[in-house]
Every structure is written in structure tokens, then in C-alpha cells.
Amino acid sequence: MKAIEAFEAYCDAWAKHDHVALVELFTEDGVFEASTLDAPVKGQKDLKSQLRIISNSHSNIETETRIAIETEKGAYIEGTYKANIVGAGGKIDGSPVRADFRYVATIEMQNGKISRLAEIYDSRPFYAEERQRVFAMNRRSPYWQGTVDAKCMEWSVYNNMFFPMVYSRAPYEDYAALMEGVTLWDVGLERQTQLKGPDALKFLDYLSSRDMSAMGSGDCRYALICDEAGLVLCDPVVLMPEEDLVWLSHGNTDLTLWARGIVLNSDWNVEVSEPDVAPLQVQGPDSIHVMNALCATPLDDLKNYKCTITEVAGQRAVVSRTGWSGGFGYEIYPYGSENAMALWNAILEAGKPFGIKVTGPIVHRAVERGVTDTDYYSGSNMNALEEVASHLVDLDKESDFIGKEALKKISEEGVKRHSVGLFIDGEVPRLEWHWPLRGGDGTEGIVRWAVHSFALDRSIGIAIVDVSIKVGDRVEVDHPGGTVSAEVTTIPFAPRGS
Structure with missing residues (x-):
């Protein structure tokens, strides 16, 4: 096979996502280079992995060769590449986010196979030329500069802090890194409500609808915090790193102010504060290797929803087997943020052998696993019996908790809404605000x-709907691209690890 013929076969296999055929075009020690990669990819094993990730990031792929010149060792080729970026959610006008650019490729051959393929892209239309501009009225995480250096392009605002969300890669690249490698997330915006004192555990039990009375040092729990009407205020991960000390690592709500107000002028023997703790998440199957390289004590025996006090890169921290990925990973809670960037850089250095990527939260995977967040509950005026984690409401626990009587009444009268999954027809735009839903009998959600969903290769959603809407029903969803049909299904969509 000559070079131009090999390149045509390469383009054809790429468009078909035929990764086996792609790799077979290369020699055993073949090399692939691209202007968007940090380093060359060498050898068929790594080629198969990397080329699969890149090509699966795109759909409706079209390539056109403009110039092709055969050389003594291979060929020089110029052309155009056009594709949709999968999972990017579309533009505001509903059109797909595109990867359309010109390229130059040089190809070297050996015994009829590609020994080296180097591609240079004019990818200015592919990535934004500069990051999103922000304003000074919100706080920055202590890892801010690290996220900028990693080419974060878009931030949200969470707990009055900037939350890095989107980096200059196709969404599937981040998803694949989470599922197959290791990722680093800046979640310094996850604030801690600290309860300290002899009544810390009892006060936690009063705040939470879940029975927390059996928690001990080293335990973690997922909990719901409700108001007096039983409406969900937040769903924190609760850590008890040591006796008489509790951290509620909460989402986008002022939980510390709420807890302080309850303690004020009460008999609770507990101090409520927000400590200087800015968490990081290290998520993915290779996270254990990165963490063991950094921690003073090995983490192999640290079980899910357990935590330990150790040193990470020389800094005292609480490490927990928790995270927002719905899979394997860790959260690091350093005691103090004065050495934040030193910790950040140490994690990146330890992660280099495993191809660590700095990412935002992988929302695609979270939804596949049925993992939501505080805004899902509080923004829907949702009571604790209506939501995905309603099993965390212990109405029979002996001790009182805020919202208990209201939730008992709701339980007796019957829950009016419930959370369901949706298989949504077609590709969905980015959900910038909530979409109305209608059942066949006019009921709403x-x-x-x-x-x-990359696991299912289809659009999925999570909705709160009237209890009359059941699994298997068809509903209509109004989103910026129009009205589409969806099938009601169960949550989660994908099992852990799939």
C-alpha cells in the first residue's frame, strides 16, 4: 500500500470509528503526532486508545483531500476536516458545535504500513481563542491559576466562587479520561460547614433527614438537609475525620449560615464555622496510583465512603473515597489553602505517567449514574421524598430532625411527584435552564x-414529574431546538464502571 492510499484508508476508518482498522494501518511501533496532542503517540496499543478517544469525540465526519503529493518516503497531504463535536450540547441557536478546519499531514511508510503520521491543524474555529472573561464580585478558588494554565474556557458560579466547567477539549476526551485513566478537578468551591464540639454528631443528626447517630471517626455519609417544610436545602457529603468534628461538604447553598442560625441562642454545645478547606477531586481508575504516590500512608484499604487523615505531598489533609463521578476516586481536603498550588502541581506531576487530565465535573457521566446536585433539589421546591435519594429519609429514626413532621404528613398523604430518567429523542442542546415536560394526559414536569450519554450513545435526562407518569410512558419535552418525544425510564442509566 502506498502512502496516499494508506491515508485515504485512514480517513475512511476514522469516519466509520473503526479503530481496529485504523491501528492496522500502522506498523507495530508506528507514531501519530498532532498539533492538539501534548506528545506523540507511539505503538499500536497506545494508538488504538488515543485514536479511539479522538474519533469518538466527533460524529458526521467528512474529510476532503485538496493536495496530495507522493514523496520518496511517503506523502504530503493538505485537506479539510468537518465534524460535529459529540456531547457539546449545541450552540445557542440550536446548531451543533463543529470541528471544521484545514489540516496538513505528512506520512511516512514502511513495508506498506504507516510508520509515522504527523498532522497540523488550523484549529482556530475548533477552540475558543481566549477563555471566558470573569468579574471580581465572586471569589476565586486557590487553584485558579492551575485551571487557567490547563486551558479552562468556561466557569460557572457556585457558592459565590468560580467553578471551572469546560476545558479546551471535546467532551468525550474528558469522559474517556475519567472512565479509563485519571482526572483532577478543582472543587475548591465545595465549602465545608464545620461542626465542632461535644454535640457535633447530635446536631448533625438534627440537621439531617438520615440517621447519622452511628457515625464514627473515619466515616462519610451522603445526606439530605431539609427546611421545616421538608424541602431539600442541600445534599452534602458528610465527613467525620475525628471525634467531635464534622464537615458537611455542601453544594450551592449557604448551609453554614443556616446552621449558625439554628445554633444561635440554643443549648447545642457546638461551634459552627467555615474552615479554610478547599477540596480537590482525583477521579478515575488510575486515581489510586496517583494518590499512593503522594500520600504518607497507602490508600489501598480505604473503603468507599470512608476518610482518613494523612499527608498528601507533604500537606496535612483529609482524604475520602468519595466524589461526583459516580465511580472510583478520591477527594482531598487540605488543612489550609496557603500551599494550594504546590499541592495542585504535585498531583499533576504524580499523574503524568497515567496521562492525568485537568477537567471540570464530567456531567455526562454523573447523569448516567443518576448523580445530581443541590440545585436539582432546591431549584425545584423538591421535598426529600420526591428526589432520587429519597431512601435517605429516615422517618422512623428516634431523634427529631428538621422537616420530620412535614415529611411524615407528606408520606401519609402521598407523594405528588417523583424523579425519573428520560431517553430523549435526537441530540439535545446544552441545558441552560430547565425544560418543561408534558405527559399524555396533560400532566407536567x-x-x-x-x-x-457516551455509554448509551443517545440523549438522556433526569426530570421531576407527576407520580402518574410511569416508566415506559412517552412524554413531550420542549427545549430550544423544538419539541421532542422522550421515554420515561429508571435511574441510573448505566451501572458503576460501565
């Missing part, structure tokens, strides 16, 4: 999450 709200779509609160919607993404492209």
Missing part, C-alpha cells in the same frame, strides 16, 4: 438534567 420539569427536565432538570439533559446530556448526551
